[in-house]
Amino acid sequence: MLRPSPPLPARSVTMPTRASLIVLLVGVVGATALLVGARYGALLLVGLGLGLTLEGLRFGFAGPWRAFILRREPAGIAAQLLAIAGVALVAFPLLAMRPDELVGAHAPVGIAMVGGAFVFGVSMQLVLGCGSGTLVNAGSGNAIALVALPFFAIGSFAGAYHLDWWIDLGTAPMVTLQSIFGPLGGLGATLLGLAGVTAILFLMAAPQNRRIPRRLWIAAAVVAGLAVLNLVISGQPWGVVYGLGLWAAKGAQFFGADLAGSVFWSTPGNVERLQQTILTDVTSLTNIGIILGAFVVASWRGGLGGDRARLPMNGWVVAALAGLLMGYSSRLAFGCNVGAFFSGISTGSLHGWAWFAFAFAGSALGVRLRARLSLEPT
Amino acid sequence: MLRTRRAIAVAALAFLAAVVAVDFSVSATPNPFVQPPLIALGSGQAASGALCTTAPPR
Numbered sequence: 001m002l003r004p005s006p007p008l009p010a011r012s013v014t015m016p017t018r019a020s021l022i023v024l025l026v027g028v029v030g031a032t033a034l035l036v037g038a039r040y041g042a043l044l045l046v047g048l049g050l051g052l053t054l055e056g057l058r059f060g061f062a063g064p065w066r067a068f069i070l071r072r073e074p075a076g077i078a079a080q081l082l083a084i085a086g087v088a089l090v091a092f093p094l095l096a097m098r099p100d101e102l103v104g105a106h107a108p109v110g111i112a113m114v115g116g117a118f119v120f121g122v123s124m125q126l127v128l129g130c131g132s133g134t135l136v137n138a139g140s141g142n143a144i145a146l147v148a149l150p151f152f153a154i155g156s157f158a159g160a161y162h163l164d165w166w167i168d169l170g171t172a173p174m175v176t177l178q179s180i181f182g183p184l185g186g187l188g189a190t191l192l193g194l195a196g197v198t199a200i201l202f203l204m205a206a207p208q209n210r211r212i213p214r215r216l217w218i219a220a221a222v223v224a225g226l227a228v229l230n231l232v233i234s235g236q237p238w239g240v241v242y243g244l245g246l247w248a249a250k251g252a253q254f255f256g257a258d259l260a261g262s263v264f265w266s267t268p269g270n271v272e273r274l275q276q277t278i279l280t281d282v283t284s285l286t287n288i289g290i291i292l293g294a295f296v297v298a299s300w301r302g303g304l305g306g307d308r309a310r311l312p313m314n315g316w317v318v319a320a321l322a323g324l325l326m327g328y329s330s331r332l333a334f335g336c337n338v339g340a341f342f343s344g345i346s347t348g349s350l351h352g353w354a355w356f357a358f359a360f361a362g363s364a365l366g367v368r369l370r371a372r373l374s375l376e377p378t
Numbered sequence: 379m380l381r382t383r384r385a386i387a388v389a390a391l392a393f394l395a396a397v398v399a400v401d402f403s404v405s406a407t408p409n410p411f412v413q414p415p416l417i418a419l420g421s422g423q424a425a426s427g428a429l430c431t432t433a434p435p436r
Contacts, residue, residue, distance in 0.1 A: 037413030094419065101418055107431035138390040141383030146390055164434045235418030235425030242430045247397050253404045263434040273428050277405040278398070282427040291394055295387050304384035330430070339430025349431070 021296050028292065036279045042233050043282055047289015048296075049226045050238075054136045055294040059083075059219035061130040061337040065121075065363045073209045074201035079216035080342070081194045086224030087346035088190045091231055095347060096183035104347030105237040107334035109354045110171030116159075116332030117340065117355040119325055121362025124337070126322035126375055131240035131336030134323070135287055139294030143308040144375075147316055148323030149244075155327025156245030157252065164263040166332050175350040186348045193353065194345070227342070234282040237343035241330045243283030246273055283339075311375065318373045333359075 025048060033041025053059060064076020095104050107113070124130040127148045129137045134152055137145030159166075177186035202210050230238045249265060253274065259265040265274065278284035298304050311319070330336040333355055335344060341359065344352025380386055415421040 035410055036408045037410070038416045039414050039418075042416060098419060100424055101421060103425045103429070105429060105431045107433065138393075139387060141385075141387035141390075143380065143386045146386050146393070149390070149393065167433060232419045233417055234427055235421075235423075236427050236429045239430035242428050242432060246428075247401075250397070250401045250404055254400045267434055269426070269428055269432065275406050277408055278401045279408065283429065288394060291390055295391060298383070298387060304382070304387050306383050307381060308383055308386050334433065335430035344431070351431075 018300055021299055025292065025296065032279055032285075036277065039233060040280055040285055043230070043285040044289045046226050046230050046233065047286035048293040049229075049289070050132070050223065050286060051136060051139060051290035051293020051295075052297055053219055053222045053226065053293075054132060054290065055140050055297040057215050057219035057222070059216065059223060060133050060136070061341075062124045062128050062133050062363075065360065066125060066128070066367050068201065068205075069364050069367045071209075072205045074198075074205045075209065075212045075216055077201055078198050078212050079220040081198050082212075082217070083220040083224040083227070084342055084346045085191055085194045086221065087227045087231075087237075087342075088187060088194075088348075090228045091237070091347050092178070092183055092187040092190070094231065096178070102231060102235050103237075104176065104349060105239065105335060105339055105343035105352070106174055106176050106347065106349040107340070107344065107351045108171045108174040109351050110167060111169045112166035112332040113171070113334055113351060114354055114358045116166075116329040116334075117358035118362040119329035120333055120336060121359035121364075122366035122369065123322040123325040123329065123362075124359075125363050125366025126370055126373065127319050127326070128370075128375075131244075131326070131330060131338050132290060133337075134326070135240070135290040136294040139291035140298035141304045141308070144311070144316075144319045147319045148326070150248075151320045151323030152327040153244040153248040153251075155324040155329075156241050156331055157248030157327070159328035159331025160242075160245045160249075160264045161259075161262045163331055176348040177350065178348045190345065190348060197356075227346070230282075230286065236282060237339070237347055238286060239283045239335060239339035239343060240287055241283070241327070241336050241339055243278070243281055243285075243287045244327060245331060246278060246281055246284060249274060250278065315373070315375050318375055 029041050029044050032044050067073040068077055095102050127144055129145050134145045134148055138149045177189045181189050227238045273281055334340055334351055340352055340355040
């Protein structure tokens with residue numbers, strides 16, 4: 001009688017897969033650098049680093065906000081604020097010394113801006129993934145994120161298309177902390193604000209939750225370092241939403257749409273983006289890198305073996321609608337958790353703080369809506 | 379179809395590939411001989427990329 005052959009040792013099974021993952025990454029980065037330039041290859045590497053870190057060290061935005069709202073666990077948000085502080089320490093002096101080469105994520109506060117941040121906060125809790133989280137989750141095999149992602153892109157494109165109208169509802173002049181306190185004072189005010197919020201979070205937390213795990217300290221430091229690299233290499237802070245809207249705009253062009261009727265998409269800078277490949281667009285490159293990086297970590301760990309989440313049909317419809325809303329609202333809010341919250345605050349924009357407050361309020365509502373909308377997996 | 383996390387992750391990569399393919403079909407052919415400096419900081423050139431805070435001119 002034939003006996004079944006013993007299973008191969010795990011190492012011999014996984015190593016070829018891991019080798020092929022490395023070949024995939026080297027090939028994609030190398031081809032990008034050769035085709036469009038070394039800077040763009042470097043930015044793809046930064047995106048890959050972000051994807052590897054966000055997935056590998058489980059550093060996110062929507063999840064920690066939910067953990068604080070539901071269980072008063074402050075560690076995840078505190079790690080986000082630590083990373084923002086780390087970027088601010090480098091970005092404020094660089095922006096002051098090299099204003100002709102580097103730009104901050106600066107935008108005005110307005111009615112549509114704060115409304116957009118609130119809606120984004122609600123929506124990101126519905127799909128349990130923010131701007132960066134949706135990319136990470138899609139790359140690591142999350143079906144809800146994969147459904148939300150294309151709708152996020154379409155929403156971002158549409159929000160940008162209508163942005164002019166929304167801004168006219170009422171928008172204050174742009175204010176940065178540098179413009180109020182000067183570069184050094186602005187940095188001090190930012191660090192003070194971040195420390196103050198962290199202190200409040202820890203005061204509200206249960207005593208046993210008042211600590212940040214080592215994993216999150218490391219993740220915060222790596223994410224901050226990569227965000228600084230993004231600024232130094234590209235001249236602009238880390239962002240997500242613009243790239244997704246650009247992908248949908250390219251799709252619209254593919255199907256023959258004329259974007260000349262949009263004030264936003266017909267401005268010279270955006271016309272150039274529409275004419276050039278997305279492989280020369282900063283946010284597109286880091287977005288691609290994040291998805292690839294998350295895929296590599298999930299594959300490397302053998303974490304793609306399970307079944308996907310099960311939801312009733314209305315749950316999938318809500319996921320698509322939430323994706324659409326996230327994209328649309330984040331354009332009105334001048335960014336998502338990355339472009340507005342992370343990069344806005346770390347480069348001194350007052351709109352980053354307003355985004356934080358209104359998106360957090362929206363998240364508190366979104367957390368409560370999740371169960372009612374059948375979005376808890378069965 | 380698309381019942382496992384692996385299938386979902388591969389579909390995400392296929393989505394990326396489709397985006398790049400559509401992009402190449404509607405964009406100008408890249409010229410590898412015209413490239414910006416590797417690092418913006420110290421290049422003497424103004425940042426020209428689009429970002430999430432980009433707004434239409436008022």
